[in-house]
Amino acid sequence: xxxxxxxxxxxxxxxxxxxxxxxxxxxxxxxxxxxxxxxxxxxxxxxxxxxxxxxxxxxxxxxxxxxxxxxxxxxxxxxxxxxxxxxxxxxxxxxxxxxxxxxxxxxxxxxxxxxxxxxxxxxxxxxxxxxxxxxxxxxxxxxxxxxxxxxxxxxxxxxxxxxxxxxxxxxxxxxxxxxxxxxxxxxxxxxxxxxxxxxxxxxxxxxxxxxxxxxxxxxxxxxxxxxxxxxxxxxxxxxxxxxxxxxxxxxxxxxxxxxxxxxxxxxxxxxxxxxxxxxxxxxxxxxxxxxxxxxxxxxxxxxxxxxxxxxxxxxxxxxxxxxxxxxxxxxxxxxxxxxxxxxxxxxxxxx
Numbered sequence: 001x002x003x004x005x006x007x008x009x010x011x012x013x014x015x016x017x018x019x020x021x022x023x024x025x026x027x028x029x030x031x032x033x034x035x036x037x038x039x040x041x042x043x044x045x046x047x048x049x050x051x052x053x054x055x056x057x058x059x060x061x062x063x064x065x066x067x068x069x070x071x072x073x074x075x076x077x078x079x080x081x082x083x084x085x086x087x088x089x090x091x092x093x094x095x096x097x098x099x100x101x102x103x104x105x106x107x108x109x110x111x112x113x114x115x116x117x118x119x120x121x122x123x124x125x126x127x128x129x130x131x132x133x134x135x136x137x138x139x140x141x142x143x144x145x146x147x148x149x150x151x152x153x154x155x156x157x158x159x160x161x162x163x164x165x166x167x168x169x170x171x172x173x174x175x176x177x178x179x180x181x182x183x184x185x186x187x188x189x190x191x192x193x194x195x196x197x198x199x200x201x202x203x204x205x206x207x208x209x210x211x212x213x214x215x216x217x218x219x220x221x222x223x224x225x226x227x228x229x230x231x232x233x234x235x236x237x238x239x240x241x242x243x244x245x246x247x248x249x250x251x252x253x254x255x256x257x258x259x260x261x262x263x264x265x266x267x268x269x270x271x272x273x274x275x276x277x278x279x280x281x282x283x284x285x286x287x288x289x290x291x292x293x294x295x296x297x298x299x300x301x302x303x304x305x306x307x308x309x310x311x312x313x314x315x316x317x318x319x320x321x322x323x324x325x326x327x328x329x330x331x332x333x334x335x336x337x338x339x340x341x342x343x344x345x346x347x348x349x350x351x
Contacts, residue, residue, distance in 0.1 A: 071113075071120035075163055075209045077149045083165055087180070088112040090141040091121065091189050091217050092297055092339045094159070098136075105133040109159070111297055112145065113216050118190040121215025123159070123299065125152065125166035130175035140188035142181040148173070155304045155319040158247070158258070161332045162300040163208045163215070192217040192295050197252045200298065204254075204334055211334065213298045220336065222293035222345075224251045229282035231256060232327035234301070234335075239309030247303075248335065249279045256335040257294060258301055262344055276341035292345045296338035302331060 074083040091111045099105040105128040113121040124145060126137065137143070147165035154160045167175040181188070195218045203211040228250035236245045248259040264277040278288045304323035306316035313319070325333045338344050 068114075068116045069120065071117065071122050071215070074122060074149055074165070075214075079150045080168075081149050082168075083147060083149050085112065085114070085122070085145045085165070087116075087142060088114050088122075088145065089189055090137045090139055090143065092139055093137060094123070094337075096136065099128045103133070105129070106136045108137050110137045111215055111217075111299070112143070113190050115190050119193055119213055119216060121213075121217075121297070121299075123152070123162050123164040123215060124175075125164045126175055126177065127167060130167055131177065132179075135177055135179055137177075138182065139186045140181075140184035141179060142184070142188070144178040144180065145175070147175040154302075154321040154323045156323075157304050157313045157319055158260070158301060160302045160304050160323045162302075189217070192219040194219055194221065195298075196221070197255055200255055200334070200336075201253070203298075208300065208332075214334070215297065215299050217295060218298045218336065219295045220251070220255065220293050222289075222291045224290040224293055226251055226278055226282050226288035226290075227253070229279045233325050233333055234258065235303075235326045236311070236313065237303060237305045237326055238311045238313075240311050242311070246279070249282065251290070251294065256301065256333065257296070258335040258337045260337075262338050262341055276344055276346045278344065290345050294336055294338065294345070295343040296336040298334060298336055300332045301325070301335040302333075 070085055071088070074085065077083060089112060091113050094109040094111070096106060096108040096110075099107070106126070107128050108124075108126045110124050110126070111121050112124055124137075124147070126135075145165060148168045149163070149165060152159045152162045152164055165175065167173060193213050193216055195213060197220065199212060200218070200220065203213065206212070208214060226249050230244075230246045231248070231250040233256060234247040234249075236247065248257045250256055259277070259279060262276050262278075264275055264280060265273040267273055282288045302323045303326055304313075304319040304321070306313060307318045307320050308316065310316045324331050
């Protein structure tokens, strides 16, 4: 199919928006309606499964800003350890929400990369009360971050078990962010890492504390072919008895693409928000190729079904902590996560 797909004005805004409903699991109301909502701290139930053995409390960074391999060092800490990252750059925002309390506080889940070690990235979990509470991370910002190493909770849809820095729950210590440069824009991000399919395939069997390129933007060069629009690993598991849906597709020989930010969406008024849904094109019988390849963040994926077997995975309010990869015994796998249609090679129309 032709990738230079025309998007309407509304679709273009949606394609480039930084916020997405995925990841919040319906737990981001103010105040949080359930205990441990969003796991605003180190509260993983699988702590220690692939962390290192550094003594708790050891600072992963150093007093020297921009120390090479500081993110790699953080990933090897024991869960609950304090870590400081200096002069890292915000690359993409997974989810954000402005507080409904009228205090201009932002909740934001985002990725950072160290320009001194651009093959290393990490997910950051900022809650409304983390400092500064009014800071809204944007791609291109340069920041220092002090927080505690752990994982997203196992029950978090799609991002569960993912390594992160967050606040400490007990005793309560906020995640501390020091913005150093803001409003620089996406041009200030480290360039995406050029990767081969073989490099990504090699990391699939590697734990998070040593997997290559994890948490960073990557570019998998084209031409690429969409080889499977319904990979078992991205299947929704529920008890509805309806035809299954899949949260992305596969390119090449087993590289998964999680398409939450690029698929078409059904709207509550019965309309459809058209974006760049190449899975749909493939299911309709089209041959899909990406001549210029695919870009996005290379990070974890897991599926946490609703405990009642329902289909509203991000809104049921009760997801299973027994999350994993459908069709396998793996607790998580890795996928490319495109952030907008441009990451899939779609050029939006001129305004």
